[in-house]
Amino acid sequence: MSEKIAFLGLGNLGSPIAESLINAGYELTVxxxxxxxxxxxxxxxxxxxxxxxxxxxxxxxxxxxLSDDAAVKDTFSEEVLQKLGNGGIHISMSTISPEAARFLEKTHEKFGVGYVAAPIFARPEAVKSAVGNICLSGKAAPKERIRPVVQTFVKGVFDFGEDAGAANVVKLAGNFMIAASMEMMAEAFTMAEKNGIERQKIYEMLTSTLFAAPIFQNYGKIVARHIYEPAAFRLPLGLKDINLTxxxxxxxxxxxxxxxxxKNRFVAALAKGREDLDWGALALGASDDAGLS
Amino acid sequence: MSEKIAFLGLGNLGSPIAESLINAGYELTVxxxxxxxxxxxxxxxxxxxxxxxxxxxxxxxxxxxLSDDAAVKDTFSEEVLQKLGNGGIHISMSTISPEAARFLEKTHEKFGVGYVAAPIFARPEAVKSAVGNICLSGKAAPKERIRPVVQTFVKGVFDFGEDAGAANVVKLAGNFMIAASMEMMAEAFTMAEKNGIERQKIYEMLTSTLFAAPIFQNYGKIVARHIYEPAAFRLPLGLKDINLTxxxxxxxxxxxxxxxxxKNRFVAALAKGREDLDWGALALGASDDAGLS
Known part of the structure; x- marks a missing residue:
């Protein structure tokens, strides 16, 4: 583990990733x-x-x-990039716009710094057990060098080629599909509920058969039981991502x-004061509309 | 296999079910x-x-x-119910409205005929390999008697209680979720495609990780490659189901x-003359809108 790593951003997701890297023997400065x-x-x-x-x-x-496009651009100032310099690589894990990723790659290049877009699909507990998945894009050489680093805290590594923006497109597509899955379950479970069927029962049937995938099983549990606290990923972040999409x-x-x-479900949820709930609380929209909340 | 079974309706789904029952040793009149x-x-x-x-x-x-509410109501005339009579049971597998199921149970009761709602989740090939799932609802006694019959051609049997309409509610919820899955993949893959990412590649990543469920894997293949023929379940049937939902x-x-x-995706697809394509062709809507078709 000869690599020294600077780790910037210790939120819900950053902290367990940093911890995994320390446990794997990397020298971290946070x-x-x-x-x-x-x-x-x-x-x-x-x-x-x-x-x-x-x-x-x-x-x-x-x-x-980091949280968004602006935070990444601000943090990677000329001063930072100059110090990082030739041979340095930025592994950019934030969910930012593909446009920002392409812009950042160019500004990094001026200082000889490699840029790898590396958004991750994992909730904090998935990082701890290293079962998440990461998408990479950018130039081949830096991608190769950072691969063993990311492999310490994810299960799957998916390479989407040389366009720095590509991995972020896939990340946005995936987050959009997660939110869509919550909405579809919210509408389906609410229709079932008002027909006298327990939400938990239809959840169990569908997520053990046709929809037996982690997203439906994990978020479905949240939606079926309306358990939106504690928030692993807060509602305003959901709105940020869908706006980027x-x-x-x-x-x-x-x-x-x-x-x-x-997007309108997230906006309505915020209008109703749900900013501290998990983004799964977008599912309350269907219940509200049906007069159930 | 002492049960004699009358089998009514030999469409794409009915035929392989009837075949499975014959292979299991039941005496069928079709x-x-x-x-x-x-x-x-x-x-x-x-x-x-x-x-x-x-x-x-x-x-x-x-x-x-059978195809819809009207077909089931017409077929189960007073003459048919009278002949079936006491001890007879109707296993009603069509995707019909819960309202129609509740109505049918009452009309059957008058003639001493049991009614079991038994919609199935399976494409024809899934029936042949007995990997589909069936939802049951209705009175306990007839459900118990027919259980070994349905177990010859499905993997999972899910009992949703005494309300004859309940199994149909779950079936409609499931079909709605399948259609929603196709729409979300269509939008996500199209966004990726216009960002230079191959549809097949984002399909493979998402359906081997977060969305590793049969629905996403099977229908995703159709949507990723735009393969809508031959139709296992035609577009007009998709519209019928979403209207029932x-x-x-x-x-x-x-x-x-x-x-x-x-619903509007199905309507637009029919407006464009796609009535003979698989209902997966609702995914063409996102491509059309993006100027790709």
Whole structure:
């Protein structure tokens, strides 16, 4: 484990990833906007940095798990990229727009820094048990170098080629499909419920047969029982992602009427004060509409 | 195998079910509106009947796999129910409205005939390999008697209680979710395609990980490659089912905006002359909208 890694962003997802890397023997220097979140990792042996630039070792790796396009662009300032310099690689795990990924790759190139888009499909508990999946895109050489690093905390690695934006397109498509799965279950279970069938019972039948996939089993449990706390992924993040999906689709002239519907579910959920609930709470929309909430 | 069974309706789904029952040793008398479809079964040993009433043995079983509410109501006339009489049971496998199922149970009762709603989730090839699933609802005694019969051609049997309409509600919910799955893949794959990602590649990633369920794998293959012929389940049947779903939901005051969207996809597909394609061709809507067809 010769690689030194700067780790930027210790949210719900960043923290367990950083922990996995420490456990795998990597030398981590961590930074987070709210410094207190780094304390548990310091106890495990991570060095703490007061700023992104301080966290970085020239020519080494940086992993970012930040909230959105603006946060990634702000964090990877000229100062940071200059210090990272030739041979440095940025493993960019945030769910950002493909457009931002393509822009970042170009700005990184000016400083000799490689850029690998590496969005992950995993809830925090899936990171801990290393059963998540990651999509990669970008130039071949940096992708090859970072592969063993990401393999310490995911099960599947999927390479979507050289376009830096491609992995983010797939990530947005996947998140859109997760939200769509919640909406379809919400509508189906609500129709069943008002016909005297227990939500839990139709959930069990469908997710043990036709829809026996992790997404339906895990999110279906949330939707069937209306359990939206604690939030592993908060509602405002769901809205952010669906807005990115719609923008990405619109940019290449792809109408997505189902994504529009989901966006309105998120907007309505926020209007009703549900910002601290898990994004699964979009499913309450169908119950509200049916006079059940 | 002491049960004699009258089998009414030899369409894409009815024929392989009848064949499985013959192979399991049941004595079948078959009837179909278009008589020629019964010929292959006659070769396997089925008796042919010229009318539903002729097919029936008093006090025995009748299985119906017919196209819609009207066909089932017409076929189970007073004459048929009278002949079937006390101890007779109708295993009603058609995808009909829960309302029709409840109505049929009452009319059957007048003649001492048991009614079991038994819609099946299976494409024809799944019947042949007995990997489908069936939902049952209705009174306990007839359900118990018919269980070994249905177990010859499905894998899972799910009992949704005494309400004759319940199994049909679940069937409609499931078919709605299948159509919704096709729509979400159509939109996601189209966004990916116009971003330079092969539909087949995003299909493989998502359906081997988050969406590793039969519905996504099987229908996803159709949607990814746009293969809508031969039709295992034709588009007009998809529209029929989504209309039943919307009617059933509306009757108990459940708005289903996603089902509305799907309905319009089916309507548009028919407007474009796609009535002979598989219902998966609803996915062409997203491609059309994106200027790709």
């Amino acid at each position: 930074w987070n906007r709210t410094a207190a979140k780094a304390d548990p990792l310091a106890k495990l042996g991570a060095k703490l940095a007061a700023s992104p630039v301080e966290a970085i070792t020239p020519g080494a790796l940086v992993i970012s798990v 719609l923008k990405t689709a619109s940019d290449v002239h792809v109408p997505m009427p189902l994504a529009d519907l989901l | 009837w179909n509106r278009t008589a020629a479809k019964a010929d292959p079964l006659a070769k396997l040993g089925a008796k042919l009947a010229a009318s539903p009433v002729e097919a029936i043995t008093p006090g025995a079983l009748v299985i119906s796999v 919307l009617k059933t939901a509306s009757d108990v005051h459940v708005p289903m905006p996603l089902a509305d969207l799907l």
